[in-house]
């Protein structure tokens with residue numbers, strides 16, 4: 001009996017998603033189902049499955065699935081290879097709640113890393129819809145992956161290709177609170193007038209200062225949020241004022257707003273990751289995020305905004321991977337930067353065929 005009920009729930013959730021994905025891919029409009037938050041006549045973009053009730057699993061295993069969204073450019077590929085290498089190194093260490101790994105490849109076709117990295121191919125947005133801002137593919141990739149993939153774990157870590165795991169990462173989420181990293185430049189309170197366009201009611205302080213990554217969240221919550229995240233992303237992109245104001249972080253705001261629309265608050269973990277060169281000390285952090293350029297003089301002084309005498313800047317490697325055995329930074333450079341270069345070198349030294357992609 002119990003089994004049948006579970007099956008029915010699973011079945012209706014799956015059907016809900018098939019229906020939803022069908023809708024998205026055919027007419028490209030997301031319409032609210034019987035929204036909890038909506039009052040009649042109002043148009044919050046909360047997307048809900050009528051059949052789907054939020055379930056609170058009382059005793060789930062803490063394991064989470066590591067998922068990274070990527071495309072098939074050399075730039076994305078070499079970062080994914082590094083990331084997967086370090087995932088494998090820490091996955092089974094004591095203190096890790098890591099489960100499986102998936103690269104969600106949103107180029108719509110297979111590439112030459114399918115054998116090396118577990119990969120799930122999804123479609124990109126239809127041509128032109130992203131208005132050149134490729135990051136908008138991310139929410140759409142998650143919607144498709146969640147609808148179609150078989151995911152064993154109860155939780156998901158949304159990661160990015162430029163994340164390196166420095167140590168085993170436990171499931172930081174607790175109860176109904178997903179875990180996220182607070183970004184200093186995501187400031188909902190200072191942007192209330194714009195956020196209100198997409199989040200008409202509710203406290204602005206309920207919009208977390210986060211993006212979608214890194215976040216550890218239960219699969220069921222992410223299934224609720226992802227379609228709304230996609231809807232809000234597109235609406236921000238197509239709103240001239242919001243697009244201009246949020247610029248390259250608009251898809252982060254979209255995730256923060258979408259989760260607030262679903263009444264989901266995240267617990268914030270400053271030690272989720274470090275971002276060299278600004279974070280100088282590794283401390284008890286779990287991830288190195290190497291999104292910024294690291295520019296130093298040979299005396300070890302930061303030369304941000306200039307070309308360093310010693311440098312590591314991932315954007316130098318858009319069309320080919322960085323060479324093996326990068327020169328270590330000069331003395332005086334923070335440990336986060338030194339560690340980053342050592343970890344890149346270890347991975348590139350051990351990945352067969354590193355230099356040809």
Ligand SMILES: *[C@@H]1O[C@H](CO)[C@@H](O)[C@H](O)[C@H]1NC(C)=O
Pocket residue numbers: 028029030031032043044045231232234235
């Ligand atoms: C988002 O949802 C709203 C409300 O349902 C809908 O009117 C709008 O067309 C959707 N926008 C996009 C870009 O999907």
Ligand SMILES: *[C@@H]1O[C@H](CO)[C@@H](O)[C@H](O)[C@H]1NC(C)=O
Pocket residue numbers: 094095
């Ligand atoms: C794993 O870590 C826990 C808590 O830190 C500790 O109690 C346990 O002994 C460790 N187990 C092993 C096999 O190292």
Ligand SMILES: *[C@@H]1O[C@H](CO)[C@@H](O)[C@H](O)[C@H]1NC(C)=O
Pocket residue numbers: 017018021022025121122123144147148
């Ligand atoms: C996901 O599932 C939907 C509906 O079941 C289907 O239309 C779509 O093509 C699938 N996408 C992928 C990438 O498998």
Ligand SMILES: *[C@@H]1O[C@H](CO)[C@@H](O)[C@H](O)[C@H]1NC(C)=O
Pocket residue numbers: 325326327328
């Ligand atoms: C890496 O480069 C250094 C010089 O920067 C050199 O001394 C060392 O032998 C090289 N190591 C490998 C494994 O190629």
Ligand SMILES: *[C@H]1O[C@H](CO)[C@@H](O)[C@H](O)[C@H]1NC(C)=O
Pocket residue numbers: 060061062097170171172173174175
């Ligand atoms: C995830 O791991 C943390 C730290 O070990 C633990 O406190 C938390 O309860 C776990 N979360 C879940 C959902 O099991």
